[in-house]
Amino acid sequence: MTNSLNDIRHAKSMIFIGSNATEAHPVSMQHILHAKEVNNAPLIVVDPRFTKLAAKATEYVRIRPGTDCAFMMGLINEIIANGWEDKEFIRTRVAGYEEMVEVAKHYTPEVVENITGIPAKQTRRVADILAKSRPTSLTWCMGGTQHHIGSSITRSFCILQLVLGNMGKSGGGTNIFRGHDNVQGATDMCVLADNLPGYYGLAEGSWKHWCRVWDVDYDSIASRFASKEWMESKGFSLARWYEGVLGEEKIESPSPIKAMIQWGCGSNSNSQYNRVVKALNMLDLLVVIDPFPTIVAAVTKTDNIYLLPSASQYETSGSVTSTSRQIQWRFKVVDPVYDSKDDYEIMSLLVSKLGFADEFYKNIKEVPEDITREINKGTLTIGYNGQTPERIKAHMENWHTFDIDDLQAKGGPCDGDYYGMPWPCWTTEHPGTPILYDISKPVAKGGLPFRNRFGDVTTYVMTGREEGQLAAKGVCNPGSEVQGGYSEFKEVVPGTNWKTDLSQETIKNAINRGMAPFGNARARCVVWNFPDQVPIHREPLHSPRPDLVEKYPTYEDKANHFRVETRYKSEQNPDLVKQYPYVLTTGRQVEHMGGGAETRSSKYLSELQPEMYVEINPRLANDLGIRKGDMVIVESPEGAKITVKAFITPRVDEKTIFLPFHFAGTLMGESYLKDYPEGHAPYVLGDPGNTVTNYGYDIITQIQATKDGLCKVTRA
């Protein structure tokens, strides 16, 4: 999020698109409802389903799954056509605007209606609300990302906020609600196939930076890899690791996958789940490290599987980063129960036995505090350097001293700090950055301009126009030595830049001069390194609208996408809808979390939400002869099937089927209960919804497209 959950209290309007906060982030609702009730802020909810959040909306917009980008470009077009754009913000802080406007012109309210199903007058009305009720807080979740054009959809959200001038302002911002408790922290540490901690990438310079932090020889780390080329190439991702086992797709990797460590990660969140199960059973070694056996233990029938009981996070300690970028210390409540061990100890046992403990733990004696300090030392890109263990703990001990409206401590030991020192927190005196890109405050007090990351000048391929990428003259944070845009800081310490200077003198130098270490630039509407330089609509890979496939086709196929050849054009068959006539989408329930290994092992939560089901519109159910409580078969174009109970509800429209994705443990009438270690199966089992989520992956990130597939529904 650029802002914070609490900051939504200052919104004058809110738009949620592909987010069901009421179920997925229930406690955030107090801040959302504060804005709605106290500020009288309109609450616009855009979703294919009439969700529990939609029930709280002042304006519910039903959208066809996968068409979010068309709607956003339509709003942008309508805002510009009426002269409602923030002209000064765009003139001074935005790049590639003219190119973007040309693309947006296509998306008139009538064109948007044809693509999205949203009436033209509603698009006009929403644009009017956003123009008159600024700032708007914009939130998305997986409903916005899990599409083959997810990266274009999310960019269109950001561009809307730029056009409205809602960035860097209290009550505005792009506020992505992250899912799991520490998905922000784990992402920042880059437990990712394409990055090193702090989003440093995989280039040689990045490896050398981290080797300096670890105080190990670069050549010794390089020698561990298959080659330098593979050291600098993306690995398999969570979305498609199993293709490296199955060998059914074209793979570019030095070896097929033979072994897997699955540490704190359910498996039934993966689409095409039956293929995941097949791969799990082909591994030579599978190690599950988790407090619960997870569905992996039950679906893997071979003797090659080990279960290591890790303690829960209440039986260990360390920091966690919330969706608001706040870093909190999760103090240990009790010692590990039974014969479980905490994560740090299990890692230490593995690393010691594998023989690289001395190098691995060179700077780490006190666990976990010395690890926090190593993170502080190296994670400069996103400002994880000022949040020392001592400061994080002090915030926890004094959380009552922080103001709920601006999250700043008013007096007390943390006076002036923002709660959790939201990153970037540039120095050990810095208060944290509560709102990203806010030029109303000095950088030393938590302000920031946009980052200069893509050069100082660019010529757009689309138009041949040349444009400076730095902010306009006079636009900067208060106290800035340079009155206007400036490049990122480098050569303050010779041979380094602000990201690689481990002395952190470069960062301090910038702050002391009232400037941001990463420069002061414009936000881009044109991303010249993406296939769609300006976001455009492309029909879902499995589209229910053959007439639109021709006009808005998908991409060309992509080789070596995280080591796997990925089909786009060759997968998009306009006739598929004849056999698989309904759109399939998925989502969450408040009672369960992720794959449900934890929550379905809670008897109370299991009692509250005990059964897998499929939501079907009453009209469709009647046409298909399906009555409430009937068992129905949902089948994917890949031929996978599940049997689930019908829940007849107008929450979904007559063309759309909804499945919650938290269940596992049965499939098509077969129970896996006997396959769990005895006494450790969850209380509630069900067919995994992700068995029938379709093939399809984002062109940039490879996130799976679970929200806009097709399916067939029949009575069981």
Place this chain on the structure above:
Amino acid sequence: MAISKHRKPAPGKTVSSGRRVTLNPKVARRSFLKLSAATAALSGAAMTTKLTGKAVAAEATPAYKDSETVRTICTYCAVGCGIEAEVQNGVWVRQEVAADHPVSRGAHCCKGAGAIDMVISEKRLKNPMKRVNGKWTNLTWDQAIDEITAKLTEIRDNNGPDALHFNGSAKVSTEMAYLQRKFAAFWGSNNIDHQARI
């Protein structure tokens, strides 16, 4: 450490868990959970301090004898709600909402209200296991680590470092997530990812 010896709540102070939760924590928590879950489900919103305050202010009960309160953070979603855990003799006996936490302000959803269940659930794995001839068999930690590392080394020797895939976690601490990424670097492969990808 954010551990404080438990003090008796001042008269009129809002305390979120009431007498129900003292005599038999299991039964009491169940009723508390039902209330919170039902509220969340029906209203579409989590409980507010106001609501819980009204319900229990008159029933505020003393702490367990010699107990300590530990401030910690819920492990479910990324809102980051505060939890006040009451611990007696190393046992987590009761949890309270953190009424003055700046983000959650005394609210919990039905999942967070049962955070204690993560520790006391009988479904938790109790010791290392492996499947032998189709049957789950207990192992000691030494056996498990010896066998796993021997197999990892053998696979690495035969197929190279890219024969391993590592799925890490959005449920571990930031420090542990960092160690997971560092492990892959020292192992020699970029075959590492976690839930953020999906």
